[in-house]
Amino acid sequence: MEHYTMNLTLKVWKQKNKDVRGSFETYRVKDISSEMSFLEMFDVLNEQLVHEGKEPIAFDHDCREGICGMCSMYINGRPHGPWHGTTTCQLHMRAFKDGDTIVVEPWRANSFAVIKDLIVDRGAFDRIIQAGGFISVNTGNAQDGNNIPIEKEKADQAFAAAACIGCGACVAACKNSSAMLFVSAKVSHLALLPQGAPEKRTRVLNMIAQMDKEGFGACTNTGACEAVCPKEISLENIARLNKEYLGAAATIDK
Amino acid sequence: MALTGVSLIAFLVVHAGLNACIWANDNGEMFNKAAHFMGSTVVIRIAEVGLFIGIILHIVQGLMLEFENRSKRTIGYQVPLGNRGSKWYSRSMGLLGTLILLFLIMHIYHFWTPSRLGGIGNIHSLQPVEYNGKEYHNLYAEMITVFQSLLIVILYVLGCISLAYHLMHGFRSSFRTLGLHNERYYKIVSATGVAFSIIVPFVFAMMPISIYLGWIQ
Ligand code: HEM
Ligand code: SF4
Ligand code: FES
Numbered sequence: 397m398e399h400y401t402m403n404l405t406l407k408v409w410k411q412k413n414k415d416v417r418g419s420f421e422t423y424r425v426k427d428i429s430s431e432m433s434f435l436e437m438f439d440v441l442n443e444q445l446v447h448e449g450k451e452p453i454a455f456d457h458d459c460r461e462g463i464c465g466m467c468s469m470y471i472n473g474r475p476h477g478p479w480h481g482t483t484t485c486q487l488h489m490r491a492f493k494d495g496d497t498i499v500v501e502p503w504r505a506n507s508f509a510v511i512k513d514l515i516v517d518r519g520a521f522d523r524i525i526q527a528g529g530f531i532s533v534n535t536g537n538a539q540d541g542n543n544i545p546i547e548k549e550k551a552d553q554a555f556a557a558a559a560c561i562g563c564g565a566c567v568a569a570c571k572n573s574s575a576m577l578f579v580s581a582k583v584s585h586l587a588l589l590p591q592g593a594p595e596k597r598t599r600v601l602n603m604i605a606q607m608d609k610e611g612f613g614a615c616t617n618t619g620a621c622e623a624v625c626p627k628e629i630s631l632e633n634i635a636r637l638n639k640e641y642l643g644a645a646a647t648i649d650k
Numbered sequence: 651m652a653l654t655g656v657s658l659i660a661f662l663v664v665h666a667g668l669n670a671c672i673w674a675n676d677n678g679e680m681f682n683k684a685a686h687f688m689g690s691t692v693v694i695r696i697a698e699v700g701l702f703i704g705i706i707l708h709i710v711q712g713l714m715l716e717f718e719n720r721s722k723r724t725i726g727y728q729v730p731l732g733n734r735g736s737k738w739y740s741r742s743m744g745l746l747g748t749l750i751l752l753f754l755i756m757h758i759y760h761f762w763t764p765s766r767l768g769g770i771g772n773i774h775s776l777q778p779v780e781y782n783g784k785e786y787h788n789l790y791a792e793m794i795t796v797f798q799s800l801l802i803v804i805l806y807v808l809g810c811i812s813l814a815y816h817l818m819h820g821f822r823s824s825f826r827t828l829g830l831h832n833e834r835y836y837k838i839v840s841a842t843g844v845a846f847s848i849i850v851p852f853v854f855a856m857m858p859i860s861i862y863l864g865w866i867q
Contacts, residue, residue: 407728417725420728470727472729473727473728473729473730473731473732473734474731474734474735475731499728499729501727501728501729504723504725504726504727505722505723506721506722506723506724507722569731569735571719571736571741572719572722573719573722573723574719611722612722613718613719613722614715614718614719615827616715616719616740616743616823617740617819617822617823617826617827618735618736618737618740618741618819619735619736619737619740620731620735620736621735623734623735623736624731624735631826632831632833632836633831634826635825635826635829635830635831635836636829636831638826638827638828638829639828639829639830639831640829641829642828642829643829
């Protein structure tokens, strides 16, 4: 694609801290290269703001290569912007044209409090993982991974579920603010593997209990999460989570 | 939600099948006999109680679910995701369900009340009709009377449209909720769901339409 530059109008959510209500502010940026990433465009804007003696916009980011899940921006009504299967940091400015107005909002869900501007607190996800998203292994030498035979299809499905980067776009997109796609990915990748089997029942029960405690909504299978997930986590995992949960609730002996 | 939804789907099959007897064009004899059978067997009477409990549970749980889920995002978005992420009817289950509920209240008042409670207080009772020396309720005649009004026919058709969209999401969603994760079976269930959601409400909608237009004698 041909390189081009553009002038843009940005409407960005500004919020001082958790306790005060924020509002939108309008900014203008000039000569943005079509080859820049969306976050680089924000860097340019922030530098401009610093030069003008104004406060830069606070936003989360870390890896800038689509693997850490930090870059939570709700761009023009879609988490991570217009491209399918792409994080904000991997979104390029060639997705926009000269003269566009871009509205940038933080994730909206009561379980993800806005800390400042575009940064939300996704600690609820960490607590869900702490409730059961792991396997318990005694210390000692790691054994050879190939010692445990796993059928190829299961391994592939587990790998696809494990691709979830915990970004929270699923919650942001869901009309119910439900975290089911995230939890289902985290339960599925262990449920599909033999290593996950010993703690299979307590895992799913504890993670769901924590999810409810964090105040996420209930899933009604609308599919908005799957449509926006940058890692293309499938809705099939939610059905697997439901099966795991029903099975565990019916047979748990504790 | 899913369990009560699936029971309601099962009920719809029986209900649609039985009502289809009106098209036998025998002045309602087959339909009245079938309706009488449904009203006189103890098994069906027990199932009827189950159905009422199921509907009430479904409605109460559905409305609670809708309100609770709405409370999870106090500050909304400036630009909504809308149809880019999901179908409008998948997001409108609470609204569609409420429309069905309004329809149900009217529907129960039209047929169930006179047929089961007719004669009590000032509730009007159904006319009697005789086949082979045995007396039956003429529910068929009641249907013909009710569906002479264009307004009622339109309300019934709107009720059926709401049901169609409610099921278009609800059928497949209930299988997901119950844990169906095999993609091949899910595709079959989805296709069945779409066919069911179109055919059953269509059959229902054709009943008042056929009577109003005089296609049934
Ligand atoms: C003949 C009547 C009805 C049938 C056959 C029916 C069927 C279903 C089915 C199969 C589901 C899906 C369950 C799931 O995903 O777990 C569902 C969900 C739902 N129904 Fe109904 N329903 C009926 C009437 C109603 C009424 C009267 C209401 C009332 C207000 C209602 C409100 C809801 C709600 C809110 C949901 C959950 C939304 C969702 O899962 O996305 N339904 N229904
Ligand atoms: S399921 Fe997808 S959208 Fe949700 S947290 Fe994981 S990667 Fe992000
Ligand atoms: S910054 Fe790490 S995924 Fe975007």
